[in-house]
Amino acid sequence: MNNFIFNAYTEMLFGKGQIERLPEVLKRYGKSVLLTYGGGSIKRNGIYNKVKELLKDFNVVELSGIEPNPRIETVRHGVELSRENKVDVILAVGGGSTIDCSKVIAAAHYYEKDAWDIVTTPSKIDKVLPIVTVLTMAATGSEMNKNAVISNMKTKEKLGTASTKMIPKASFLDPEYTYSVPKIQTAAGCADIMSHIFEAYFNKTKDAFVQDRFAEGLLETCIKYCPIALKEPENYEARANIMWASSMALNGLLGSGKGGAWTCHPIEHELSAFYDITHGIGLAILTPRWMRYILSEKTVNKFVDYGINVWNLKLEEDKFELARKAIDKTEEFFKMCGIPMTLSELQIDNTNFEEMARAAVIHGNLNEAYVALNKDDVYKILEMCI
Amino acid sequence: MNNFIFNAYTEMLFGKGQIERLPEVLKRYGKSVLLTYGGGSIKRNGIYNKVKELLKDFNVVELSGIEPNPRIETVRHGVELSRENKVDVILAVGGGSTIDCSKVIAAAHYYEKDAWDIVTTPSKIDKVLPIVTVLTMAATGSEMNKNAVISNMKTKEKLGTASTKMIPKASFLDPEYTYSVPKIQTAAGCADIMSHIFEAYFNKTKDAFVQDRFAEGLLETCIKYCPIALKEPENYEARANIMWASSMALNGLLGSGKGGAWTCHPIEHELSAFYDITHGIGLAILTPRWMRYILSEKTVNKFVDYGINVWNLKLEEDKFELARKAIDKTEEFFKMCGIPMTLSELQIDNTNFEEMARAAVIHGNLNEAYVALNKDDVYKILEMCI
CATH class of the missing domain: 1.20.1090.10 (Dehydroquinate synthase-like - alpha domain)
Incomplete structure (x- = not known):
């Protein structure tokens, strides 16, 4: 067996109704939340409304429309939003794409130059905003790991980046949220x-x-x-x-x-x-x-x-x-x-x-x-x- | 499947020679270390000397002689030492007994009344000193969990207590350290x-x-x-x-x-x-x-x-x-x-x-x-x- 360092520090809140603990978990990090999600399926299945209701005491700014293969342009847009609104924590509601995109926004928030740099060169990742996730699709494991994959359609590149600092602080896993997948x-x-x-x-x-x-x-x-x-x-x-x-x-x-x-x-x-x-x-x-x-x-x-x-x-x-x-x-x-x-x-x-x-x-x-x-x-x- | 919260946030440093990272890990928590261990096997197999050498830039106070079924008296003695020496972090070098005892010392450090209370009533555990472990025997899993078992020979009780706050921050697992078990x-x-x-x-x-x-x-x-x-x-x-x-x-x-x-x-x-x-x-x-x-x-x-x-x-x-x-x-x-x-x-x-x-x-x-x-x-x- 090779030497290794194992560190999967995410608090995993698993099961029906665990989402009720969302405010209690988020408020550990602050009041200003960037809520990120994808193409709107969470609006159809009611998860969006539930989350918004739980966030009523928070200042929320939204980034919607994250692509299935999330683009670097979306990351850049997210960083603008998070900086303008002095965001304390990112709440990613979705599958791997939404979470991956949110991770790189969280890292790029504190990175002065272009976000694509930290995709190509993960060692440039330093400080990272805390990330909390609500998982709506089982696939990538992004809810409990350090990885993110971002696409750059201009250069025809889809690259992975990683940092233990990007591991989500907490993830909500309600199997019922995947019923409509x-x-x-x-x-x-x-x-x-x-x-x-x-x-x-x-x-x-x-x-x-x-x-x-x-x-x-x-x-x-x-x-x-x-x-x-x-x-x-x-x-x-x-x-x-x-x-x-x-x-x-x-x-x-x-x-x-x-x-x-x-x-x-x-x-x-x-x-x-x-x-x-x-x-x-x-x-x-x-x-x-x-x-x-x-x-x-x-x-x-x-x-x-x-x-x-x-x-x-x-x-x-x-x-x-x-x-x-x-x-x-x-x-x-x-x-x-x-x-x-x-x-x-x-x-x-x-x-x-x-x-x-x-x-x-x-x-x-x-x-x-x-x-x-x-x-x-x-x-x-x-x-x-x- | 029942609802659950999974949280095993210990950083696990696994393999030969990982111990070299001990100073870098410990200094995250401070300079004053309570070094705890058992009956002296770590002196015979060289682990004690190795650890002491790595701790040369720290202020170290020692608690030795932790019993295979650790006693509440030993916990009380450890708390005296940790308070007197304004300890920042406990370094437990040993197996489950040493780690369990160290956990309860870490919790009792901040508890005003008698340490046996937090064994019988885990809900009384509030603030806990950070714990780092160097594992020398594979058995109890205490290096990556919230549990501790303490014996009270007077009342003939051996009871388990638990708190997520007692989960070690980091654990060093070198399989070679178990060769002499x-x-x-x-x-x-x-x-x-x-x-x-x-x-x-x-x-x-x-x-x-x-x-x-x-x-x-x-x-x-x-x-x-x-x-x-x-x-x-x-x-x-x-x-x-x-x-x-x-x-x-x-x-x-x-x-x-x-x-x-x-x-x-x-x-x-x-x-x-x-x-x-x-x-x-x-x-x-x-x-x-x-x-x-x-x-x-x-x-x-x-x-x-x-x-x-x-x-x-x-x-x-x-x-x-x-x-x-x-x-x-x-x-x-x-x-x-x-x-x-x-x-x-x-x-x-x-x-x-x-x-x-x-x-x-x-x-x-x-x-x-x-x-x-x-x-x-x-x-x-x-x-x-x-």
């Missing part, structure tokens, strides 16, 4: 959770036993409960387990003690930087192809563990046979959840593959991945997705 | 970890899927690595996984979303309040007997999960047969680790069972346990242990 977003969210787990699970470090068992447990959670949530959107047990799995999948637990770079995420970041597709869908399409591409004598034992411990397969035959079955199961699962599983279905062809592959290797540091990939490897994986 | 303490530590997991796992809440899979993964970790650590005390992989499992077993992850009272811990607290035995050994003796006592039509399915997911048993026969096999496996495992598995071996007979059983039911609130137990039930379980 559309089927495709529920499925894409689970694919994102599963991809976070895969990125940590398929790793060169062999002796992080605790982390690997946790990873398998979280994969089993998604596999069990995603189909239930799709069939019965108001199944509390399913929504609760998915929501909790989402936070656990990317709060540092699974990656602690492991090194190296991620793979599918940086490749997908190029896909959505070029085509603005849903992150989880891009990940679902890439994952089984990447798995098939890297399956080898060196990696097969890990896929055997995956097949046995997650998919309950039996090792009755060839190791490679079992590994391939586990990968097929993964692809079938995403398909069964209603995710379009080819890039063609998203009207994406190979026009930009060359440029995307080059960028993914650089931005994602893919020579440090579980199986090192160069530009040609990424190109081939993208071709397998068509 | 004697075999019997290594085994007893693993039994304590496993008991924490069982207390959360065998619970009335049925839909906490994430938590149950985590629990099984941690049980597998102990079962895999305890025998390795006993055979090869300097096996880093084994010590690292046990150490991390220990923190994960009782930082709130497994109990979140579940209600009810624990069972074996409160019964064991009576055993060690009366006989001052090693906590983990008492737990190992009690656990399989308690399991056999509560096995019924109502609980058998949980034991089936346990047998299949933890012990890799196959459901080829009767459910009860499988459950009994899983319980036998548990008892055989503790025996194989060298733990004396009867109270007779510890020279304990039934003299005080009546009084202990009565006290356990009251202190442990055992009518709220997974399977509610009354005084007679506890008496019978204790008799099964002779």
Whole structure:
């Protein structure tokens, strides 16, 4: 196990009605709140009204319309608002996009130059406004971690930044708030959770036993409960387990003690930087192809563990046979959840593959991945997705 | 899943050589340090010298000789020292006993009346000195949680107290620091970890899927690595996984979303309040007997999960047969680790069972346990242990 520092200090307020504690939590930080949210679904499902009612004793300024792949322009606009209104705390109500955008606003609030700098150079993050979140979609784990991903459509870049100072102080997780998440977003969210787990699970470090068992447990959670949530959107047990799995999948637990770079995420970041597709869908399409591409004598034992411990397969035959079955199961699962599983279905062809592959290797540091990939490897994986 | 608040905000610095960061971490809180430790093993294995060297720029006052079942008298003495020396931060170097004792000193430092009050009445805990720990034994999880257990030999009470304010700010976990833990303490530590997991796992809440899979993964970790650590005390992989499992077993992850009272811990607290035995050994003796006592039509399915997911048993026969096999496996495992598995071996007979059983039911609130137990039930379980 590698050395690590684990620090996931967010206070997680989980369950029905926990939102009533929002004023008590917010007032620890001050009176002036920047309320951030996305495209208005929180107005349709009543969460906006509930939050506004709870904020009646606070000074509230709003930033709405945060994009599914949040743009640097929106961050800049948020910083103007937070500075003009001398904001004490940012309240992000939404999914990963809203929270990510809010994190970078919180950090850029105290940064004198352009906000894009702290995306490209996380070490420039110093002081950060406190962030509180109300989660409305289970996917990215942003509610309990230090990460944020921001897109710059002008430079065609979608980059991750991180700082422990950006970890939310408190997050409200009411599974009922995810009842109205559309089927495709529920499925894409689970694919994102599963991809976070895969990125940590398929790793060169062999002796992080605790982390690997946790990873398998979280994969089993998604596999069990995603189909239930799709069939019965108001199944509390399913929504609760998915929501909790989402936070656990990317709060540092699974990656602690492991090194190296991620793979599918940086490749997908190029896909959505070029085509603005849903992150989880891009990940679902890439994952089984990447798995098939890297399956080898060196990696097969890990896929055997995956097949046995997650998919309950039996090792009755060839190791490679079992590994391939586990990968097929993964692809079938995403398909069964209603995710379009080819890039063609998203009207994406190979026009930009060359440029995307080059960028993914650089931005994602893919020579440090579980199986090192160069530009040609990424190109081939993208071709397998068509 | 029940509502819950999860908050395990300790910064965990894990791995070889992390101790070098001790001065940088401590100075966040001040210059005046109360250094607490136990019976002197840290002097024999060099940890004491290392820590003292790192503390050369701090004002250090020492409290040594903290007992394996820390006494309220020691807490009172620690409070005198911390007040006299205007201590800013407590540095606990040791296992659960040293950390527990330090937590109550940290809380009692600001409490005007007698320290025993805040053990019996946790709500009296208000302000608490910051606590930093250097862990030297994997067992109680105290390095990452709000709990402390203190003994009062005069009143024959061993009681738990808790406050989120007592959660350590930072904990240093170097698996090498556990190389010199004697075999019997290594085994007893693993039994304590496993008991924490069982207390959360065998619970009335049925839909906490994430938590149950985590629990099984941690049980597998102990079962895999305890025998390795006993055979090869300097096996880093084994010590690292046990150490991390220990923190994960009782930082709130497994109990979140579940209600009810624990069972074996409160019964064991009576055993060690009366006989001052090693906590983990008492737990190992009690656990399989308690399991056999509560096995019924109502609980058998949980034991089936346990047998299949933890012990890799196959459901080829009767459910009860499988459950009994899983319980036998548990008892055989503790025996194989060298733990004396009867109270007779510890020279304990039934003299005080009546009084202990009565006290356990009251202190442990055992009518709220997974399977509610009354005084007679506890008496019978204790008799099964002779």
